[in-house]
Amino acid sequence: MNCKKHYNILIDASSKKDSQRKIKIKDNSGNILYVGIEYYLWNIIKQDFIKRNYSFTEYFSEFTNFTKITQDVINEKYDFAIGSFATTEKRLESGIGYSTLIWLDSNTFLYYKKNNYFNIIKNIFIKILIYPIILFLILGILFGIILTYISPERKQIFGNKKIITDNMLKRNILTSIVAFFGELGFIHENATLKTKGIIIIIFIFILTFSMMFIIQSLTTDLVLEQTNIDNISIKNIEYQKPFLCIEGYSVGKHFENIGAKVIYKKVDKIKEIVQHYKNNKNNFSGVLLGMENAVRFAELDKNLVYNTNNFGFREQSIIYNKKNVCESLIKNINLNILKSQKNLDIYNLCKRFYKDDISHLCLI
Numbered sequence: 001m002n003c004k005k006h007y008n009i010l011i012d013a014s015s016k017k018d019s020q021r022k023i024k025i026k027d028n029s030g031n032i033l034y035v036g037i038e039y040y041l042w043n044i045i046k047q048d049f050i051k052r053n054y055s056f057t058e059y060f061s062e063f064t065n066f067t068k069i070t071q072d073v074i075n076e077k078y079d080f081a082i083g084s085f086a087t088t089e090k091r092l093e094s095g096i097g098y099s100t101l102i103w104l105d106s107n108t109f110l111y112y113k114k115n116n117y118f119n120i121i122k123n124i125f126i127k128i129l130i131y132p133i134i135l136f137l138i139l140g141i142l143f144g145i146i147l148t149y150i151s152p153e154r155k156q157i158f159g160n161k162k163i164i165t166d167n168m169l170k171r172n173i174l175t176s177i178v179a180f181f182g183e184l185g186f187i188h189e190n191a192t193l194k195t196k197g198i199i200i201i202i203f204i205f206i207l208t209f210s211m212m213f214i215i216q217s218l219t220t221d222l223v224l225e226q227t228n229i230d231n232i233s234i235k236n237i238e239y240q241k242p243f244l245c246i247e248g249y250s251v252g253k254h255f256e257n258i259g260a261k262v263i264y265k266k267v268d269k270i271k272e273i274v275q276h277y278k279n280n281k282n283n284f285s286g287v288l289l290g291m292e293n294a295v296r297f298a299e300l301d302k303n304l305v306y307n308t309n310n311f312g313f314r315e316q317s318i319i320y321n322k323k324n325v326c327e328s329l330i331k332n333i334n335l336n337i338l339k340s341q342k343n344l345d346i347y348n349l350c351k352r353f354y355k356d357d358i359s360h361l362c363l364i
Contacts, residue, residue, distance in 0.1 A: 003328070004054075004324055004325070005054055005055060006054070007049070007054060007057075007079040007080060007324075008056070008077070008079050008080075009046075009078065010059045010060075010080065010082065011038060011082045011083075012035075012061070012063040012082065012083040013036075013038075013060035013061065013062065022035060023035055025039070036353055037349050037350065037352075037354075041082060041102060041346070041349065044337075044340050044345065044346075045082070045336060047336065048332045048333050049329075059078065062269070063081075063084075064268060065268055065269075066085065066248060066249070067247075069081050069083070070091055070094075073096060074094050076321055076323075076324060079320060079321050079324050079325055080319070080321075081318065081319050082318050084103070084317075085316065085318065085319045086105070086251075086290075086315065088250050095323065096319050096320075097319065097321065097322040098317040099318045099330065099334055101315045101316070102316055102318065102337055102346065103316050103350065103362040103364060104313045104315060104362075105291055106290065106313055106358065107251050107291075107313065108289060108290070108291050108309075109232075109285065109288050109307050110277075110287045110294045110304050111277075111287070111305060111306075111307065112281045113304065113305050124223070128218050128219055128222060135211075136181060137177060139176070139180055139207075140178075140179070140180050141176070141177070142176075143179075143200065145169065145173065146200060147172045147175075147176065148168060148169045148172045176204065180204075180208050180211070182212070232307060232309065234258050234309075234310075237260045238258075238259030238260065240261070240285045241283065241285045242283075242284055243260055243261065243287070243288050244262075244277050244284050244286070244287045245262050245273075245288040246264070246273050247264040247267075250314065251314065252264060252288050254311070254312060255311065258311070258312075260288075270293055273287055274301075274304070291358050292358075295354060341364045347359070347362045347364075349362065350362030350363075
């Protein structure tokens with residue numbers, strides 16, 4: 001094929017500092033940009049262009065809609081896109097070429113940090129306890145009345161002195177109410193041995209035990225839901241609330257394959273779907289992202305955290321238009337990437353831009 005001598009290169013960058021780890025630079029026109037690891041990867045790769053007397057024009061744009069960027073490369077608006085692109089069947093069939101693997105990206109999800117203990121207690125009271133409390137009060141009054149009329153002989157005994165009170169109805173109501181809240185002593189200690197009274201008391205015992213068991217189970221489930229969302233894993237992900245994902249993101253299909261329920265939303269920028277999740281956080285388990293973007297948004301908002309369990313990995317590469325790029329140039333770019341991995345240049349870049357807990361993704 002006849003090789004082009006001039007290439008248009010699109011590089012991931014933003015006009016605002018959307019990450020603590022991005023570095024400010026100026027482009028050829030003097031515009032201020034904030035760049036990350038992709039820019040420094042390009043600095044490694046472009047040496048092959050310079051050595052072989054290829055000219056190039058650099059374009060900078062924030063990579064938020066990867067489907068659109070891929071389409072721009074297919075339509076020859078750009079020859080290369082320097083960023084983290086996952087390999088998909090659709091892209092391969094469309095004529096997109098991939099470089100050799102540059103690093104891995106871990107599949108994860110971003111979610112809203114759960115409540116402190118005060119809010120957890122408040123939620124337990126509002127969502128679980130308030131209705132049983134009202135029910136216990138009603139049942140206590142009801143069974144207090146029933147006990148009074150079925151067992152009129154019930155008496156309160158203090159020492160050796162018998163007290164037959166005119167307030168026996170009130171006493172039986174109070175005894176029944178506290179029985180539903182766990183104090184069962186008075187309900188049986190002052191019981192008569194008549195069949196009707198025994199049946200009512202046994203029924204109260206069974207009902208109280210059953211309801212306490214149900215309430216404890218519901219409370220445990222709520223506490224686990226609000227404090228241990230990071231325990232979501234491949235084993236239990238199919239039982240979780242749906243996840244949000246940007247339309248066209250391959251990470252969504254991966255989570256669907258392991259059983260997750262995924263709702264896709266068409267947005268132009270990642271921050272839009274993150275904001276949509278924050279506005280509807282009770283309806284979703286989180287936002288599906290690659291670890292690189294999840295870490296970035298967690299740094300921007302301290303209420304957001306990312307799941308650290310293993311949901312698999314995706315190979316990340318730069319993309320190019322197969323029709324326009326010389327095979328010899330791609331071969332040399334791939335060799336340069338492999339050398340940079342071998343001498344740990346790319347790994348050192350990752351340590352510069354990412355936390356230690358994900359920089360190992362660049363250790364290829």
